[in-house]
Amino acid sequence: MKKEIDIEGMMCNHCVISVTNALKSIDGIKKVKVDLKKGKAIVEGNNISNDEITDKITNLDYKVTNIKDI
Numbered sequence: 001m002k003k004e005i006d007i008e009g010m011m012c013n014h015c016v017i018s019v020t021n022a023l024k025s026i027d028g029i030k031k032v033k034v035d036l037k038k039g040k041a042i043v044e045g046n047n048i049s050n051d052e053i054t055d056k057i058t059n060l061d062y063k064v065t066n067i068k069d070i
Contacts, residue, residue, distance in 0.1 A: 001048055004070045005041040009062040022056040
């Protein structure tokens with residue numbers, strides 16, 4: 001399963017590291033790639049919950065605007 005997450009509020013590489021670490025901490029996620037310029041993250045894994053993704057990112061004070069399966 002692969003998902004693309006649109007994220008608002010990331011401004012620097014520290015933001016990328018924070019989001020990457022938060023997403024990697026979710027059970028089932030095996031691979032994470034965060035693109036600062038596009039404001040997107042791509043995650044791969046099994047049984048990934050959109051609600052859990054949203055919770056992890058919003059807890060860092062970023063905004064999830066969309067999550068789609070790719």
